[in-house]
Amino acid sequence: MAWIFDEYSKFHGHSPAVVTGxxxxxxxxxxxxxxTGRGVMYATEALLAEYGKSISGSTFVIQGFGNVGSWAAQLIHEKGGKVIALGDVSGTIRNKAGIDVPALMKHRNEGGQLKDFHGAEVMDASELLVHECDVLLPCALGGVLNRENAPDVKAKFIIEAANHPTDPEADEILTKKGxxxxxxxxxxxxxxxxxxFEWVQNIQGFMWEEEKVNMELHKYMNSAFQNIKAMCKSQDCNLRMGAFTLGVNRVARATILRGWEA
Ligand SMILES: NC(=O)C1=CN([C@@H]2O[C@H](COP(=O)(O)OP(=O)(O)OC[C@H]3O[C@@H](n4cnc5c(N)ncnc54)[C@H](O)[C@@H]3O)[C@@H](O)[C@H]2O)C=CC1
Ligand SMILES: O=C(O)CCC(=O)C(=O)O
Structure with missing residues (x-):
């Protein structure tokens, strides 16, 4: 991103807002x-609250311990959630008393593989997504929930932290299972x-403190959840349909207002 910013600025003058990240x-x-992991934590909090639950007191299974998965795991752990199983390409581990996520981060940051972490036992990777838990967070790859494993999923809630982790057949199976x-x-x-927010800061020429970034993120995630919920209620649909309907309606309204309709 630094390179893109630099190359663009050579031809157009100092242009930090041209690219983010x-x-x-x-x-x-x-x-x-x-x-992304923090947003996942806020989204999880908002969803669980709808069901009278909270992160604290819930059990979590996480696939992926990269940028998204490791931040989600740390923030969920900080909120009192119990991460009972977790996996990445270097291993899949479980501890029903709860994995010590900061200790696992230290182990990983020192170059350790998940399978060598002392605070948990190694398990079969194929059992991760169907492991008993309250909340399942796929934070690695697309298409990991499919018609083969969806019937065996035991989680009550799935937070799609990765892009497109649930294929359409699995989506149907999971919806039928409740x-x-x-x-x-x-x-x-x-x-x-x-x-x-990065773009906003760049065009303002003013850098926000991290606390402000996190506070604004919390506000956006919460209000988006309330808007999706309202759409689901008015259209009697599930969260995926509610979110898409909200997004498509916004684009459609802007298109009509600009006089672009056929
Ligand atoms: N990083 C971000 O800001 C955002 C990421 N995403 C999506 O989240 C997902 C994860 O992204 P990052 O965390 O950034 O990637 P990353 O490359 O930092 O981490 C990926 C993780 O998945 C694990 N993994 C890969 N193959 C696996 C397998 N077969 N079984 C178990 N674990 C496996 C890797 O070991 C690693 O821990 C992707 O789908 C990405 O598109 C979505 C929105 C934003
Ligand atoms: O960095 C961004 O602007 C978005 C990243 C993202 O949404 C993704 O990796 O899927």
């Missing part, structure tokens, strides 16, 4: 690194929201 010293935003799926278009929007 830049290093902090070149006009990036504080809080961007954690933003599993509540929070769609990626909303659940993992924290990254793009803070990228928007």
């Amino acid at each position: 830049k290093p902090i010293d070149l006009g990036g935003s504080l809080g961007r690194d954690a933003a 599993v509540v799926v929070l769609p990626d278009i909303y659940a993992n929007a924290g990254g793009v929201i803070v990228s928007y």
